[in-house]
Amino acid sequence: xxxxxxxxxxxxxxxxxxxxxxxxxxxxxxxxxxxxxxxxxxxxxxxxxxxxxxxxxxxxxxxxxxxxxxxxxxxxxxxxxxxxxxxxxxxxxxxxxxxxxxxxxxxxxxxxxxxxxxxxxxxxxxxxxxxxxxxxxxxxxxxxxxxxxxxxxxxxxxxxxxxxxxxxxxxxxxxxxxxxxxxxxxxxxxxxxxxxxxxxxxxxxxxxxxxxxxxxxxxxxxxxxxxxxxxxxxxxxxxxxxxxxxxxxxxxxxxxxxxxxxxxxxxxxxxxxxxxxxxxxxxxxxxxxxxxxxxxxxxxxxxxxxxxxxxxxxxxxxxxxxxxxxxxxxxxxxxxxxxxxxxxxxxxxxxxxxxxxxxxxxxxxxxxxxxxxxxxxxxxxxxxxxxxxxxxxxxxxxxxxxxxxxxxxx
Amino acid sequence: xxxxxxxxxxxxxxxxxxxxxxxxxxxxxxxxxxxxxxxxxxxxxxxxxxxxxxxxxxxxxxxxxxxxxxxxxxxxxxxxxxxxxxxxxxxxxxxxxxxxxxxxxxxxxxxxxxxxxxxxxxxxxxxxxxxxxxxxxxxxxxxxxxxxxxxxxxxxxxxxxxxxxxxxxxxxxxxxxxxxxxxxxxxxxxxxxxxxxxxxxxxxxxxxxxxxxxxxxxxxxxxxxxxxxxxxxxxxxxxxxxxxxxxxxxxxxxxxxxxxxxxxxxxxxxxxxxxxxxxxxxxxxxxxxxxxxxxxxxxxxxxxxxxxxxxxxxxxxxxxxxxxxxxxxxxxxxxxxxxxxxxxxxxxxxxxxxxxxxxxxxxxxxxxxxxxxxxxxxxxxxxxxxxxxxxxxxxxxxxxxxxxxxxxxx
Numbered sequence: 001x002x003x004x005x006x007x008x009x010x011x012x013x014x015x016x017x018x019x020x021x022x023x024x025x026x027x028x029x030x031x032x033x034x035x036x037x038x039x040x041x042x043x044x045x046x047x048x049x050x051x052x053x054x055x056x057x058x059x060x061x062x063x064x065x066x067x068x069x070x071x072x073x074x075x076x077x078x079x080x081x082x083x084x085x086x087x088x089x090x091x092x093x094x095x096x097x098x099x100x101x102x103x104x105x106x107x108x109x110x111x112x113x114x115x116x117x118x119x120x121x122x123x124x125x126x127x128x129x130x131x132x133x134x135x136x137x138x139x140x141x142x143x144x145x146x147x148x149x150x151x152x153x154x155x156x157x158x159x160x161x162x163x164x165x166x167x168x169x170x171x172x173x174x175x176x177x178x179x180x181x182x183x184x185x186x187x188x189x190x191x192x193x194x195x196x197x198x199x200x201x202x203x204x205x206x207x208x209x210x211x212x213x214x215x216x217x218x219x220x221x222x223x224x225x226x227x228x229x230x231x232x233x234x235x236x237x238x239x240x241x242x243x244x245x246x247x248x249x250x251x252x253x254x255x256x257x258x259x260x261x262x263x264x265x266x267x268x269x270x271x272x273x274x275x276x277x278x279x280x281x282x283x284x285x286x287x288x289x290x291x292x293x294x295x296x297x298x299x300x301x302x303x304x305x306x307x308x309x310x311x312x313x314x315x316x317x318x319x320x321x322x323x324x325x326x327x328x329x330x331x332x333x334x335x336x337x338x339x340x341x342x343x344x345x346x347x348x349x350x351x352x353x354x355x356x357x358x359x360x361x362x363x364x365x366x367x368x369x370x371x372x373x374x375x376x377x378x379x380x381x382x383x384x385x386x387x388x389x390x391x392x393x394x395x396x397x398x399x400x401x402x403x404x405x406x407x408x409x410x
Numbered sequence: 411x412x413x414x415x416x417x418x419x420x421x422x423x424x425x426x427x428x429x430x431x432x433x434x435x436x437x438x439x440x441x442x443x444x445x446x447x448x449x450x451x452x453x454x455x456x457x458x459x460x461x462x463x464x465x466x467x468x469x470x471x472x473x474x475x476x477x478x479x480x481x482x483x484x485x486x487x488x489x490x491x492x493x494x495x496x497x498x499x500x501x502x503x504x505x506x507x508x509x510x511x512x513x514x515x516x517x518x519x520x521x522x523x524x525x526x527x528x529x530x531x532x533x534x535x536x537x538x539x540x541x542x543x544x545x546x547x548x549x550x551x552x553x554x555x556x557x558x559x560x561x562x563x564x565x566x567x568x569x570x571x572x573x574x575x576x577x578x579x580x581x582x583x584x585x586x587x588x589x590x591x592x593x594x595x596x597x598x599x600x601x602x603x604x605x606x607x608x609x610x611x612x613x614x615x616x617x618x619x620x621x622x623x624x625x626x627x628x629x630x631x632x633x634x635x636x637x638x639x640x641x642x643x644x645x646x647x648x649x650x651x652x653x654x655x656x657x658x659x660x661x662x663x664x665x666x667x668x669x670x671x672x673x674x675x676x677x678x679x680x681x682x683x684x685x686x687x688x689x690x691x692x693x694x695x696x697x698x699x700x701x702x703x704x705x706x707x708x709x710x711x712x713x714x715x716x717x718x719x720x721x722x723x724x725x726x727x728x729x730x731x732x733x734x735x736x737x738x739x740x741x742x743x744x745x746x747x748x749x750x751x752x753x754x755x756x757x758x759x760x761x762x763x764x765x766x767x768x769x770x771x772x773x774x775x776x777x778x779x780x781x782x783x784x785x786x787x788x789x790x791x792x793x794x795x796x797x798x799x800x801x802x803x804x805x806x807x808x809x810x811x812x813x814x815x816x817x818x819x820x
Contacts, residue, residue, distance in 0.1 A: 013446045015437030016625070018430055022451070027425030036423045037458060041432070041449040048447060055465065215426065280718075286704025287697025290718045294696025295801060297767055299720075306718035308690075308700045314715045314753060343724060357707055391705060 001034045001172040004060040006052055008068035008077050009151060010043035021066045021156055028160060031211070031227045032178045034168060044068065049080040053146065057084070061144055062168060064160070067151030069134040071114045077148055078119055081139050084146065087122040091115070095126060099133050127163040131155045138167060145171065178229050179236035183247055184257040186221040186403045190214050193222060196250045200243070210243055219395035220262060224251075256406060263402045264292050270409050271302045271347070279343030280306040281319055281335040283326070284353035284368065285397050292398055304345045309335065315352075318342065327352050327363045329381035332371030336381075340373045347409075348373035351401050355390045366393055370401040372408045380408055411444045411582040414470040416462055418478035418487050419561060420453035431476045431566055438570060441623070441637045442588045444578060454478065459490040463556065467494070471554055472578060474570070477561030479544040481524045487558055488529055491549050494556065497532040501525070505536060509543050537573040541565045548577060555581065588639050589646035593657055594667040596631040596813045600624050603632060606660045610653070620653055629805035630672060634661075666816060673812045674702050680819050681712045681757070688815075689753030690716040691729055691745040693736070694763035694778065695807050702808055714755045719745065725762075728752065737762050737773045739791035742781030746791075750783045757819075758783035761811050765800045776803055780811040782818045790818055 005022045012019045022039040029036045037059060042052045049068070056063050068077030082089050096118035103110035117134040120126065127136030127147075132155040137148040147164045149156045169178065185193060193214060194201070204212050210228035217223055226243050230236035248255055257266045271278055280289050290306040293299050307319060315321040319338030321331050332350045340348030353368035354360045368384040382404055386396040415432045422429045432449040439446045447469060452462045459478070466473055478487030492499050506528035513520035527544040530536065537546030537557075542565040547558040557574045559566045579588065595603060603624060604611070614622050620638035627633055636653050640646035658665055667676045681688055690699050700716040703709050717729060725731040729748030731741050742760045750758030763778035764770045778794040792814055796806040 012433070013436045013449060014440045015433040015435070018428065018433045020428055023422070023425040023428045025425070026423045030424045037453060037455075038462070039423060039451040043447060045447075052448070282697070285701070286709075286713075287692070287700030287716060287718065290697035290720075291695070291701045294718075294720060295804070297800060299696075303696075304721040305724045306697055306716075306720075308697065308704075308716035308718065310700070310704060310710060310716075311714040311753075317754075318752065342728065343721075344727075390707060394705070 001062070001168065001174075002037055002060040003029055003034050003062040003064060003168060004037060004056045005039040005064050005066065006049075006056055007039070007041045007066045007151070008044065008049055009041075010045075010074070012041045012067075013043050021151060021153060024153070024157065025064055025066075025160065028165065031180055031213075031225070032165060032169065033174065033211075033229070034172065044074040044076060046076050046080055046083075049076065050083050053080060053084050057141060057144055057146065062171070063146045064164060065146060065148045066156060069117065069136075069148060069150050071111070071116050071133070073113075075116065078116075078121065078137075081124070081137065081146060081148060082121040085121050085123060085139055085141055089119040090122055092118050092120045092126065095120065095129075095135050098129065102133055127159050129155070131158055136163060138163070174229060177231065177233055177236045178227060179233070179240060180225055180227045181240045181244060182215075182259050183224040183226070183244065183255045184221050184261065184263075185224060185251060185254040186256055186263065186399060187254045188222075188251075190216055190222055193224065193251065193254070197224070197247060200246050200250055203246075204243070210239055212243075212247075219392070219399050221256070221399065224255075253407070253410070256403060263399050263406070264296050267402050267406050267409075268293060268296055268299055268302050270406060274409065276302070276346040276409075277304050277344075278302055278347045278349060279304045279339040279345030281339035281348065281350040282306060282308050283310060283315065283335070283351060284355050285351050285394050285401075286310055288394055288398050289349070289351060289401060292402075304343045307339055307342060325361060325363070327354055327360060327367060327369060329369050329371065329383060332369040332381045333373070333379045334371070336371035336373035337376065337379060340376075347405070349401060349405050351397055353386075353393070353397055355393045355397075356388065357390065368393075368397045368400060370404045372405050374408060411472070411578065411584075412447055412470040413439055413444050413472040413474060413578060414447060414466045415449040415474050415476065416459075416466055417449070417451045417476045417561070418454065418459055419451075420455075420484070422451045422477075423453050431561060431563060434563070434567065435474055435476075435570065438575065441590055441621070441635070442575060442579065443584065443621075443639070444582065454484040454486060456486050456490055456493075459486065460493050463490060463494050467551065467554055467556065472581070473556045474574060475556060475558045476566060479527065479546075479558060479560045481521070481526050481543070483523075485526065488526075488531065488547075491534070491547065491556060491558060492531040495531050495533060495549055495551055499529040500532050502528050502530045502536065505530065505539075505545050508539065512543055537569050539565070540572075541568055546573065548573070584639060587641065587643055587646045588637060589643070589650060590635055590637045591650045591654060592625075592669050593634040593636070593654065593665045594631050594671065594673075595634060595661060595664040596666055596673065596809060597664045598632075598661070600626055600632055603634065603661060603664070607634070607657060610656050610660055613656075614653070620649055622653075622657075629802070629809050631666070631809065634665075663817070663820075666813060673809050673816070674706050677812045677816050677819075678703065678706055678709055678712050680816060684819065686712070686756040686819075687714050687754075688712055688757045688759060689714045689749040689755030691749035691758065691760040692716060692718050693720060693725065693745070693761060694765050695761050695804050695811075696720055698804055698808050699759070699761060699811060702812075714753045717749055717752060735771060735773070737764055737770060737777060737779060739779050739781065739793060742779040742791045743783070743789045744781070746781035746783035747786065747789060750786075757815070759811060759815050761807055763796075763803070763807060765803045765807075766798065767800065778803075778807045778810060780814045782815050784818060
């Protein structure tokens, strides 16, 4: 099964918007075992859209067309599809009614051009709109098919998962359910993970289902994605459970979270479950650890606050760090104790390091010392050598320090 | 002049990497008045790359091909180009020498496959490599041309500006120099800016050079980009100076920076010029202001540190804020005074607000109070109503507060 993607919109060609929809679709299609051979961006020009659809469809079994379904005069995907199908556009009264009701519900007058969105090529099937005003379309062309979805990402994602992927799978004669699970890891490289998991990977190559893929996600860690095909949801989940356990048996506690659970969410949950509060002292990261933690809704019942001790004398005077080298495990421990005390938290987490561009007091760029004070008597510290590049070093510091805290808590 | 873009790489189709190169190129081409009608992603498959190049070249005067120039067996852009040009690949000894010297200089042995990068289609011109190992290529095909550049963004950007854009302009018979200047603004909407600038825009439509474009950049502000064409660098700069002044005459101090100067850089420079140090107290942003400031190299000679007073009692006990509503201008002022005192800085900046998802003590989501203490006696505060969405509200808070500090300093 080959499914190409055509993204419509002059704003994409002008670089005003980066086309992330195609990438997202490519990832989803690949996980479902569907090849995406071409992805094309084309502007809001009827002749060029028609030519692109025709050429792309010649080389594929299906196309997903993103964008150009809105109400304005430059939204012409419907017209292009009708030309390829060689049919007329017809007003779909049900769709029109839904659009009118959306405006009524918001107490707003509907501009007349919104009814353009209710025009449907004869013979096309509607993908009901649930998040926006424009419906999606399923448009058969002989044995092949074109899907049209709005360019708004959250509308597109929902329609793809609800209507397009199931239709593609049915057409391909594949199992009807595809489920993925992402195991998030931190602490080893992609090649290191590959080595640890080689027996599992070999076994998976024999059985063919589920598939396993590594997704390097920078300072979010490396994700191990398992994708299972099955006839029912439950069968897919059962299969994922089996291989989830096999992966964990090899990589141990490198797995810190599942699916949407990033490191911040995991650490906050761990603290909440243990009824512990947290205070931080940051130097090299200058507030990024606290910034990431407080991005999570509900952080306030765990996170009390932080001291950003960027200047050394703030470390000495406010956090009571002993005068001496400030990028050291000893300083990190004292900073953690100081944060715990000043902020009145159960746990203190501290970071001190060198982000560069130049080394500091003989300490190399990329050095990070992390301290964790679990109590006044149980204080730990460790040192990391992180990748260069100021932004990269600082972001890696955030997740490395939170992972050290996580490990200290379990 | 029509120039399409072909991005080569299976990883792009699989969504492992988002193709930002094409968007960047589209933006640069548009600024130079060159149309980009199609942008295509194709995998590492020789037949499909050749077919894509042939089809794309048929509809354009030029193509820029990104990626597939590396040393491994799946880097086959050179082979595809040779097929289109109907020529052989030849080893270019000069390029080979440069690559060997790069490895020698780093004291590393060169794996043999690196010499693949020295293979050049006969008749192609080299774009000397300055940042990576692979050179770029300028490949004439009759009256048309194909450019090939590495997919690594910072290599691609440099080659485009140094070699491809000048070559495209020469071919188009256009003025030989194109220069842009970006005026960064904060404090008005795109439509608001459009209204203020309507007389300038109308005048520009008459003269046609330079062009003016708005680039909405979220919490980085709205950029007004002027792009001038001229015969010499100096003429282009002179033209930009004239229209820069005309824009500023209309939008006044909404312009906070030029080109790469973001708000953090501007504020740090302003403080440094005035020999003032800064300390911050953050609540709603939880460290993001300090995190952004410390992302700038050299922040340490201005930025002393911060207090993240997420829990209310830290505001009261550590920052000496009077007990009462914590999201108020009064509290923001006291936080700024407290930050200044505790951190021993000349200036104190404080933020307190409601990021949501729910309102807090009757204060609406999106409310931000900012305090600036220039001295113990000169303390100012203001209130913003920012867009909803936790992440968005917090990021808008960062730039809004820094802009208020900037205005307070001038």
